Amino acid sequence: MNADFTSEELAFQKEVRTFLESEFPLEFRTKIDANRRLSKEEIICWQKILYKKGWAAPTWPVEFGGTGWSQIQRHIFATEMGLIGAPEPVPFGMKMVAPIIMEYGTNEQQKRFLPDILESNAWWCQGYSEPNSGSDLASLKTTAVREGDEYIVNGAKTWNTYGQYADWIFCLVRTDNTVKKQEGISFLLIEMSSPGITLRPIVLLDGHPEVNEVFFDDVRVPANNLIGEENKGWTYAKLLLTHERSNISGVPRGKRRLGALKRIAADTDDGFGGSMLENSSFKKKVAEVEIELRALEYSELRTLAALSVGKAPGPESSILKIVGTELSQEIDELFVELAAYSCLPFVPEQFEDGFQGVPLGPGNSAYAALNYFNNRKASIYGGSNEIQRNIICKHVLGL
Amino acid sequence: MDFSYTQEQQMLKESVQKFVQKNYAFDARKKIIASEEGYSKENWELFAELGWLTVPFKEEDGGFGGSAVDLTVMMDEFGKSNLVEPFTPTVILSGGLISTLAGNDQKSGLLGPLMEGKLQLACAYAEADSRFNLSSVSTTATVEGDQVNIEGGKINVLNASNADKLLVVARESGGRTDREGISIFLVDSDSEGLLIQPYTNVDGKKAAQVGFASVSIPLTARLGKAGQALSALETVVDRATVAVSAEAVGALEVLLQKTVEYSKTRKQFGSPIGTFQALQHRMADMFIECQLARSIVIMAAMKLDGSDSDVEKSKAVSAAKSRVGKAIEKVGQEAIQIHGGIGMTEELDVGHLFKRVTAIDIQFGNSDYHTAKFASL
Numbered sequence: 001m002n003a004d005f006t007s008e009e010l011a012f013q014k015e016v017r018t019f020l021e022s023e024f025p026l027e028f029r030t031k032i033d034a035n036r037r038l039s040k041e042e043i044i045c046w047q048k049i050l051y052k053k054g055w056a057a058p059t060w061p062v063e064f065g066g067t068g069w070s071q072i073q074r075h076i077f078a079t080e081m082g083l084i085g086a087p088e089p090v091p092f093g094m095k096m097v098a099p100i101i102m103e104y105g106t107n108e109q110q111k112r113f114l115p116d117i118l119e120s121n122a123w124w125c126q127g128y129s130e131p132n133s134g135s136d137l138a139s140l141k142t143t144a145v146r147e148g149d150e151y152i153v154n155g156a157k158t159w160n161t162y163g164q165y166a167d168w169i170f171c172l173v174r175t176d177n178t179v180k181k182q183e184g185i186s187f188l189l190i191e192m193s194s195p196g197i198t199l200r201p202i203v204l205l206d207g208h209p210e211v212n213e214v215f216f217d218d219v220r221v222p223a224n225n226l227i228g229e230e231n232k233g234w235t236y237a238k239l240l241l242t243h244e245r246s247n248i249s250g251v252p253r254g255k256r257r258l259g260a261l262k263r264i265a266a267d268t269d270d271g272f273g274g275s276m277l278e279n280s281s282f283k284k285k286v287a288e289v290e291i292e293l294r295a296l297e298y299s300e301l302r303t304l305a306a307l308s309v310g311k312a313p314g315p316e317s318s319i320l321k322i323v324g325t326e327l328s329q330e331i332d333e334l335f336v337e338l339a340a341y342s343c344l345p346f347v348p349e350q351f352e353d354g355f356q357g358v359p360l361g362p363g364n365s366a367y368a369a370l371n372y373f374n375n376r377k378a379s380i381y382g383g384s385n386e387i388q389r390n391i392i393c394k395h396v397l398g399l
Numbered sequence: 400m401d402f403s404y405t406q407e408q409q410m411l412k413e414s415v416q417k418f419v420q421k422n423y424a425f426d427a428r429k430k431i432i433a434s435e436e437g438y439s440k441e442n443w444e445l446f447a448e449l450g451w452l453t454v455p456f457k458e459e460d461g462g463f464g465g466s467a468v469d470l471t472v473m474m475d476e477f478g479k480s481n482l483v484e485p486f487t488p489t490v491i492l493s494g495g496l497i498s499t500l501a502g503n504d505q506k507s508g509l510l511g512p513l514m515e516g517k518l519q520l521a522c523a524y525a526e527a528d529s530r531f532n533l534s535s536v537s538t539t540a541t542v543e544g545d546q547v548n549i550e551g552g553k554i555n556v557l558n559a560s561n562a563d564k565l566l567v568v569a570r571e572s573g574g575r576t577d578r579e580g581i582s583i584f585l586v587d588s589d590s591e592g593l594l595i596q597p598y599t600n601v602d603g604k605k606a607a608q609v610g611f612a613s614v615s616i617p618l619t620a621r622l623g624k625a626g627q628a629l630s631a632l633e634t635v636v637d638r639a640t641v642a643v644s645a646e647a648v649g650a651l652e653v654l655l656q657k658t659v660e661y662s663k664t665r666k667q668f669g670s671p672i673g674t675f676q677a678l679q680h681r682m683a684d685m686f687i688e689c690q691l692a693r694s695i696v697i698m699a700a701m702k703l704d705g706s707d708s709d710v711e712k713s714k715a716v717s718a719a720k721s722r723v724g725k726a727i728e729k730v731g732q733e734a735i736q737i738h739g740g741i742g743m744t745e746e747l748d749v750g751h752l753f754k755r756v757t758a759i760d761i762q763f764g765n766s767d768y769h770t771a772k773f774a775s776l
Contacts, residue, residue, distance in 0.1 A: 001402055001403070001404065001405070001408075002401055005400065284767075284770055284774065286774070287721075288721075292722070294698060295692070295695040295722050298697055299690055299691060299694040302694055302697070305401060305402040305403075323687060390676075390679070392683040392686055396686060397682055398663075399673045399674070399682065
């Protein structure tokens with residue numbers, strides 16, 4: 001039993017590290033360290049740098065232009081990216097719709113959509129949740145009615161992340177009302193510029209319109225944008241959910257944030273002349289998070305080791321989602337605790353591009369609460385943590 | 400990267416499983432605990448025959464040369480069966496100290512009989528005021544010519560009443576918590592002035608208060624150099640800490656499994672209680688705790704076997720014990736709660752496992768102690 005990399009894997013790790021050190025633009029890194037969001041253009045710019053290197057799609061097979069990396073190589077790449085703070089590819093195209101197109105799309109669809117995803121020419125967003133369908137996703141009501149060579153789509157989708165940037169949306173739509181709710185759902189690709197689509201931005205607790213409600217009003221969609229068979233969409237979407245549980249624990253990012261937290265804590269007075277880093281109660285909380293991060297890291301490695309000998313990702317990986325998101329939220333809380341009064345000013349605009357005023361500090365303390373509020377989403381999205389617990393109960397414990 | 404067991408580890412695991420299945424049913428264990436020794440001599444002889452007592456010892460000492468990971472494989476199974484035989488005090492702690500500190504002439508007379516199952520040992524380190532600090536030693540050892548005079552007292556010494564010899568941690572010089580000045584002595588259990596008051600711990604294991612009223616032993620009974628034993632003690636205790644943590648993980652997984660099984664059969668309001676989401680999510684959390692505990696114990700065992708610095712190793716051990724301690728509280732308490740009244744009784748193995756893991760939580764330092772130690776390293 002060992003957690004060591006082979007010499008080839010170590011060489012790969014070095015190659016990735018060297019590449020990221022020299023090619024991840026310093027201005028992006030500075031921006032990320034200052035808790036500023038990268039713009040759409042900047043995200044695409046970084047993605048195209050990766051594309052040029054041939055590393056845009058770590059999880060894709062070679063035949064579609066992916067890296068064809070082993071599970072361990074993917075893990076190494078994701079770890080190095082996380083440690084340096086480089087953003088992962090926007091998941092909606094690369095990690096969510098692409099695998100479904102690869103698995104169930106026609107040759108024509110693959111040729112039409114995959115290259116643009118790989119090269120970051122097209123930005124995708126997700127149309128799953130609806131105002132009345134959250135955790136009970138299969139109860140969705142957006143309809144698609146076939147008329148000749150087209151579907152007519154009506155309804156509303158919500159929690160649509162960065163829909164304002166998107167060229168395409170992949171949707172689960174109801175195509176049959178007469179059968180069990182899971183059996184009447186289809187998987188449809190819709191161009192965002194289609195007449196009849198409107199967006200309503202939704203401002204989240206941090207003041208940022210990160211998500212949208214998307215309305216479909218008699219939107220005409222070519223029937224050849226249907227993936228796979230009509231009424232099989234639920235099966236396709238479900239397959240994806242078990243696919244994408246690897247690299248979701250966020251361990252490298254957690255390590256990076258804890259490093260920043262400790263640096264700030266060393267410079268923060270505890271009000272009694274000592275530093276917060278040496279404050280016994282704060283110190284203990286930091287240690288507990290560090291310990292939890294180790295437990296999570298080795299849980300992820302155990303999953304990874306099982307995957308690399310060909311075992312399918314089991315429902316055990318729900319653990320990584322639950323613990324990873326809850327731990328990231330604990331780190332958010334530590335930043336809030338550290339900032340104290342200084343996290344209270346609500347000035348989200350000072351973390352946006354083009355801010356001209358004098359930022360309120362010290363440092364990024366005013367970001368702590370914004371991020372704390374924003375990241376409450378982590379235990380809600382991607383199948384809420386309660387849904388993940390249901391999965392464990394049903395598929396692991398047999399309850 | 401490889402997290403699977405080697406063939407040898409698999410065999411070791413199966414060997415323990417086979418023994419447990421045959422010899423360690425609930426009633427058999429109950430009888431063993433009720434006996435005067437509090438362990439079964441027949442079982443111990445069998446352990447020797449099966450080679451289990453050689454696992455942690457170096458090959459040059461006649462042992463199996465097992466790694467920390469090997470030891471966790473065994474302890475995991477011991478934990479599942481709630482085994483009470485004194486493997487930790489005799490083999491891991493006392494054997495570990497002899498193997499680390501003793502000279503060759505001392506070793507040969509001790510490790511051989513130990514591995515053959517003919518020698519029982521106990522390690523007396525904890526004191527009334529020491530809590531979990533291994534360098535807090537008030538028991539004194541004063542050299543008088545070629546003799547040493549030991550004075551003081553130790554608490555909760557596991558296996559003391561069965562031990563042929565005690566390994567006694569005593570101070571030759573320095574203040575109460577100084578790192579320097581601590582030695583370890585071999586004391587025959589029939590020595591004059593040695594007072595052993597045996598009792599049974601909450602988990603059914605035999606332990607004792609041990610008093611030293613002018614116990615005189617030969618100077619040759621000192622293991623290693625005068626006043627230099629602390630770092631060896633810390634290393635051996637670190638290894639034992641990972642071992643009992645693995646034992647706890649085995650016990651916790653059984654607690655989870657038994658709780659889930661019970662929830663599927665126990666009916667209230669016309670339905671199995673396992674269909675109630677209020678209980679389901681708590682069992683999902685128990686599962687998560689078990690997995691995290693297993694992961695961090697594997698991490699610590701791997702670190703002990705690897706080439707990290709001593710500080711990194713100690714940090715890994717403290718991380719593991721701290722995290723396992725939390726899992727113990729959560730899984731142990733929930734197992735009792737979900738079982739309801741029947742979980743409160745001595746009639747069900749669940750309560751006994753709960754008591755065992757609670758004792759492990761305290762053994763070698765509880766969660767808070769190890770969190771603080773982790774933070775300080």
